[in-house]
Amino acid sequence: MVLLRICVAVAVFLEAVSAASLGVVSTEGGLVEGVNIAVATNRYVDVFKGIPFAAVPGRFEKPKRHSGWSGVLKAKEFKPQCLQLNMLMTQVSGSNDCLYLNIWVPHGSQVSSNLPVMVWIYGGAFMMGSSMGSISQGVYTYDGQEIANRGNVIVVSLGYRVGTLGFLSTGQSDLPGNYGLWDQQAAIAWVHRNIRSFGGNPSNITLFGESAGGASVSFQTLTPHNKGLIRRAISQSGVALCPWGVIENPRKVAEKVAQRVNCPTDSRMAACLKSTDPVALTKAGAISIQSTPSQPMIENMDLAAVVDGDFLPDHPSNLFHNAAAIDYIAGVNDMDGHIFTALDIPSINSMLVDTSIDDLKAMLGAFTKDKGKTGMEKAFSTYSANWGSSPSRETIKKGAVAMGTDYMFLVPTQAALYLHAKRATTGRTYSYLLTEPSRLAGIVSPYPSWMGADHMDDLQYVFGKPFSTPDAYGAKYRNLSSYMIAYWTNFAKTGDPNQGGSSVPVAWPKFQSSGEQYLEIRSNMGQGFVHQDMRLRFVTFWTSVLPSLPTITKSE
Ligand SMILES: *[C@@H]1O[C@H](CO)[C@@H](O)[C@H](O)[C@H]1NC(C)=O
Numbered sequence: 211m212v213l214l215r216i217c218v219a220v221a222v223f224l225e226a227v228s229a230a231s232l233g234v235v236s237t238e239g240g241l242v243e244g245v246n247i248a249v250a251t252n253r254y255v256d257v258f259k260g261i262p263f264a265a266v267p268g269r270f271e272k273p274k275r276h277s278g279w280s281g282v283l284k285a286k287e288f289k290p291q292c293l294q295l296n297m298l299m300t301q302v303s304g305s306n307d308c309l310y311l312n313i314w315v316p317h318g319s320q321v322s323s324n325l326p327v328m329v330w331i332y333g334g335a336f337m338m339g340s341s342m343g344s345i346s347q348g349v350y351t352y353d354g355q356e357i358a359n360r361g362n363v364i365v366v367s368l369g370y371r372v373g374t375l376g377f378l379s380t381g382q383s384d385l386p387g388n389y390g391l392w393d394q395q396a397a398i399a400w401v402h403r404n405i406r407s408f409g410g411n412p413s414n415i416t417l418f419g420e421s422a423g424g425a426s427v428s429f430q431t432l433t434p435h436n437k438g439l440i441r442r443a444i445s446q447s448g449v450a451l452c453p454w455g456v457i458e459n460p461r462k463v464a465e466k467v468a469q470r471v472n473c474p475t476d477s478r479m480a481a482c483l484k485s486t487d488p489v490a491l492t493k494a495g496a497i498s499i500q501s502t503p504s505q506p507m508i509e510n511m512d513l514a515a516v517v518d519g520d521f522l523p524d525h526p527s528n529l530f531h532n533a534a535a536i537d538y539i540a541g542v543n544d545m546d547g548h549i550f551t552a553l554d555i556p557s558i559n560s561m562l563v564d565t566s567i568d569d570l571k572a573m574l575g576a577f578t579k580d581k582g583k584t585g586m587e588k589a590f591s592t593y594s595a596n597w598g599s600s601p602s603r604e605t606i607k608k609g610a611v612a613m614g615t616d617y618m619f620l621v622p623t624q625a626a627l628y629l630h631a632k633r634a635t636t637g638r639t640y641s642y643l644l645t646e647p648s649r650l651a652g653i654v655s656p657y658p659s660w661m662g663a664d665h666m667d668d669l670q671y672v673f674g675k676p677f678s679t680p681d682a683y684g685a686k687y688r689n690l691s692s693y694m695i696a697y698w699t700n701f702a703k704t705g706d707p708n709q710g711g712s713s714v715p716v717a718w719p720k721f722q723s724s725g726e727q728y729l730e731i732r733s734n735m736g737q738g739f740v741h742q743d744m745r746l747r748f749v750t751f752w753t754s755v756l757p758s759l760p761t762i763t764k765s766e
């Protein structure tokens with residue numbers, strides 16, 4: 211018995227000394243200590259949770275450097291998310307003290323060095339979201355462990371201010387806006403200055419993000435403030451050119467918020483807002499969650515980036531020269547618009563109720579309102595060109611989803627890819643379309659049998675959920691997940707999603723190697739999954755036909 215105990219003790223001791231771990235790491239702010247996890251034989255991941263990359267932010271101010279700490283900071287637990295409203299816009303949670311990041315570092319039997327680094331930026335409409343272990347259906351979506359371990363890269367996830375505290379702007383220097391984007395930038399700069407101590411290579415930083423996070427990735431590549439800090443970037447379902455990415459009349463939103471917190475809307479507005487309680491300010495950013503075909507949800511979203519003359523010196527479409535040396539992947543899910551369009555037109559999800567063509571026209575009318583009735587009619591005839599005289603129920607419902615997907619995600623992403631490729635010097639350009647049908651298609655309301663990949667469906671595959679929660683996924687999803695992790699991490703290593711040590715099912719050609727090529731990503735992908743000119747007729751309509759129509763005077 212005693213002998214057995216000694217044997218166990220020796221075994222535990224050997225295990226402890228043989229684990230490859232960074233131990234205590236020195237950063238510019240002081241020492242940090244994470245947690246070492248054994249993930250397989252001779253395979254370890256060091257996890258650092260909640261490292262401060264900036265000081266507690268001042269209200270409506272850019273983030274400032276953290277003053278540091280003495281002793282060893284235990285980076286073993288997540289910090290609070292940034293203050294935000296819940297989905298129903300009824301409650302505020304989180305903290306203003308939220309500028310922290312997490313780091314996952316993979317090791318084999320030896321401690322790693324010079325690894326590529328992938329920095330994750332979460333989405334959430336610039337209103338919500340968190341990297342800090344926020345749980346959805348029992349799963350921590352943005353756990354970096356699978357990507358780090360399977361792709362052999364360092365994964366970092368950052369926090370940034372959202373809602374009014376992140377994005378409120380008067381359009382003037384008294385409240386310039388974009389604070390959340392400055393937070394992201396401060397985190398990127400921190401990673402560049404400090405990641406070498408964690409075994410990372412600061413010349414090999416790739417940003418990736420989804421939805422508002424994908425648009426954020428795009429903004430970070432377009433601002434002149436990241437020169438030399440970013441080598442590569444991946445925008446999933448969101449780019450700076452999305453109609454929800456830049457707010458054109460921020461002052462109107464600031465006045466609405468001011469009125470809700472009893473601030474004057476004259477020259478005293480900014481000073482009053484700056485001295486208002488952050489929870490009250492967050493609450494005052496609530497948007498309507500009611501929508502109709504003629505008042506689509508997308509138009510309720512009124513906090514996002516602004517052209518401030520500093521972070522964004524000009525409209526994003528004029529800033530692509532700043533991304534000329536950055537390798538760029540951008541793509542969408544084939545039904546990215548479904549989740550939103552089905553809020554505006556609920557009958558889309560009903561198997562029993564027809565969706566009226568008038569609803570589609572009302573929604574298109576909202577998307578094309580600058581161009582009046584002509585714009586709407588031209589849009590409708592573009593979409594219904596092949597519908598014949600009596601389109602089926604499914605044709606109309608899918609048509610509505612296509613309109614929302616094109617307008618909110620797919621077309622702006624194509625526009626960003628064209629501009630990136632056009633302005634690129636050394637930067638490469640790659641385009642993808644995820645078409646894996648939603649796992650709930652035809653099984654669970656509200657998912658019709660014809661569903662493709664909905665908004666956010668990509669997250670589970672990129673973050674390796676079919677591996678970390680295998681019971682919830684069939685084998686084909688592990689294939690899909692391994693493909694996405696392979697393409698993403700190869701790209702982070704080499705700038706080419708096909709090269710970097712992980713094998714891929716299909717060679718993904720550059721966007722402009724011959725025509726505008728893109729990769730269709732799906733669990734059963736193989737040869738025949740490279741296509742050209744994604745939805746060209748619709749891209750042409752939204753980027754060229756519609757803008758060339760005369761703009762009608764806005765009635766404000
Ligand atoms: C997963 O990929 C492997 C290798 O290509 C293949 O043999 C297998 O059939 C795939 N599994 C599923 C369920 O599609």
Ligand SMILES: *[C@@H]1O[C@H](CO)[C@@H](O)[C@H](O)[C@H]1NC(C)=O
Nearest residue numbers: 324325326411413414703704
């Ligand atoms: C980036 O990382 C990859 C993989 O470790 C390496 O081959 C490459 O040389 C690195 N690039 C730079 C610029 O250091």
